[in-house]
Amino acid sequence: MQVQWYPGHMTKARRAMKEDIKLVDLVIELLDARAPLSSRNPDIDELGRQKARLIILNKADLADEEANRSWELFFREKGYLVVRADSRSRGDLRPVQAAILEACREKIERDRRRGIKNRPVRAMVVGIPNVGKSTFINSYAGRACAKTGNKPGVTRGNQWIRLSKEVELLDTPGILWPKFEDEQVGIRLALLGSVKDDILNVEELSLELLSMAASRYPEQLTKRYQLPEELMSEGLLIKEPVRGLEEIARLRSCLLKGNELDYAKAARLVIDDFRSGRLGRITLELPEQVQ
């Protein structure tokens, strides 16, 4: 499957972020916990060089808990500070404040040695489209100051939000462009909703998801769609996910005129169920698969 995405506004976003990043001490990088490496643009290591760094595994509430722990460990071992979060829940963001101060400890101590008092840490949020940047800023700042929406590319606007005595946050997140040469990475990004749906073949995408879920989360799949036992046995659905899609179309009455099965409708239903968490907590990639 071909997934091509590098729209012109990403070039503009990159330029804007390069300027913004000069203003901050700390870069808070949001990744989607369901596919942390695929949702990461590795260029951030170069862009954020000489800045304090913090990784948020966002949408952790939608990802498999065991996988969340593995990913946390993965990034820690690489020397990053990591916090997992559900950005929609303000309570869940409490550890973030402590992590920000921890990430900037060197800078705070340097200021103190130089006799600079009360200069807050300045931070900015970065991430690829739809990873939850605006939601994070809204919840963290405790007021609606950044637009949110479940489609890529909604974020615009540039002010500092005072979060506490110690921290100020840039109200506009830096939009990173998704980066992928690998087809599998493109598929995961598409499933996360970080590339626009209209450039995708939803049926192929749903088949990839069904096959993966059948191999790693069979109980969740059975629970959601009441798929017949014979489909789930002997890895049939892993090899022939189209049989699952057909069954789902039938069970959910996804029909075209003349009672033909509407595969596209069933495919959208499966993808929506994944994105909203109705299919249960699913992680699309594990550290051991991508290393």
Ligand SMILES: Nc1nc2c(ncn2[C@@H]2O[C@H](COP(=O)(O)OP(=O)(O)OP(=O)(O)O)[C@@H](O)[C@H]2O)c(=O)[nH]1
């Ligand atoms: N379940 C869950 N949903 C989240 C979380 N964070 C954000 N969302 C949802 O994800 C969708 C995208 O969130 P946004 O905050 O608009 O994402 P963004 O990164 O600012 O998107 P762009 O403006 O496209 O760059 C929205 O529907 C949010 O409600 C989270 O931690 N958990």
